[in-house]
Amino acid sequence: MGMQDVRTLTPQLERVKARVQEAVNREIQERIRTRYGGKKLKYQSPGPWTPNAAFVNCYNGPMENVGWHSDQLTYLGPRPVIGSLSLGVTREFRVRRILPQDDAGTSAEARDQSNNNNNNNDNSNSNSNADLTGQIAIHLPHNSLLVMHAEMQEEWKHSIAPAQAIDPHPIAGSRRINVTYRHYRAAFHPRNTPRCPCGIPAVLRVATKKRENRGRYFWMCHAGNVPGKEACDFFRWAEFDEDGNPPGVGRDGPTEEAVDREGTGSGEEDEPGKPDEGG
Numbered sequence: 001m002g003m004q005d006v007r008t009l010t011p012q013l014e015r016v017k018a019r020v021q022e023a024v025n026r027e028i029q030e031r032i033r034t035r036y037g038g039k040k041l042k043y044q045s046p047g048p049w050t051p052n053a054a055f056v057n058c059y060n061g062p063m064e065n066v067g068w069h070s071d072q073l074t075y076l077g078p079r080p081v082i083g084s085l086s087l088g089v090t091r092e093f094r095v096r097r098i099l100p101q102d103d104a105g106t107s108a109e110a111r112d113q114s115n116n117n118n119n120n121n122d123n124s125n126s127n128s129n130a131d132l133t134g135q136i137a138i139h140l141p142h143n144s145l146l147v148m149h150a151e152m153q154e155e156w157k158h159s160i161a162p163a164q165a166i167d168p169h170p171i172a173g174s175r176r177i178n179v180t181y182r183h184y185r186a187a188f189h190p191r192n193t194p195r196c197p198c199g200i201p202a203v204l205r206v207a208t209k210k211r212e213n214r215g216r217y218f219w220m221c222h223a224g225n226v227p228g229k230e231a232c233d234f235f236r237w238a239e240f241d242e243d244g245n246p247p248g249v250g251r252d253g254p255t256e257e258a259v260d261r262e263g264t265g266s267g268e269e270d271e272p273g274k275p276d277e278g279g
């Protein structure tokens, strides 16, 4: 998957966007009420979710798949919500919790403890749905909407597994099309985010490995993910306010138009080799 082909939303995708937006906002409110104890997560964007970009993937046949990953936070900011529409052939979406290294081999209870800052009770519930490897499989039929809530990209990984066999769809044949609606935050446009000495915008990540740093955000050199570029050792902890904005971004901060005018550009990373999280 790359970002070579960036276009404006078609009129049809605009119409669909309005419906996805309505449904996702309803789900966010429901989740805040029933899972987050009545209040949004720390760093989650306040107010209605308003997608301004969509990624489209086509899985042309049962073998095409996407490996385990989390979607990059770099342009979305912390705690992003993503609305994911499925069309055509039903495929299996798998999710699993990111297991912190220093918790490996400890009890599920200890892991739950480490995720308590969310106030949610997902941990034990979802574990009961998981198989022995901790994976949860969700079937995504034609015309279904999957909501990846605010904790998803930072505490879980997801994948689309290759399929042994599929039921052909009357229109799509053996294909599945996935449209993920996302909100690119103006404050996270590359012109507003740290640049490392090697000259390209840094990527935003969250620490998951060391217990003492878990949940902290940091910027690091992106060159390691760019073919032919050598990574430098740029690293900087990131601080955000309650709503997930970097310091200095308020009402006078970058506008939404700033994001809409320019290509967004992103990439996914597949189990990236992550250097030590900066002590």
Ligand SMILES: O=C(O)CCC(=O)C(=O)O
Residues within 6 Å of the ligand: 055, 057, 066, 071, 084, 093, 158, 159, 160, 178, 180, 268
């Ligand atoms: O096809 C899907 O449902 C998920 C695709 C995905 O994970 C992505 O585009 O980042």
Ligand SMILES: [Fe+2]
Residues within 6 Å of the ligand: 069, 070, 071, 158, 268
């Ligand atoms: Fe993804």
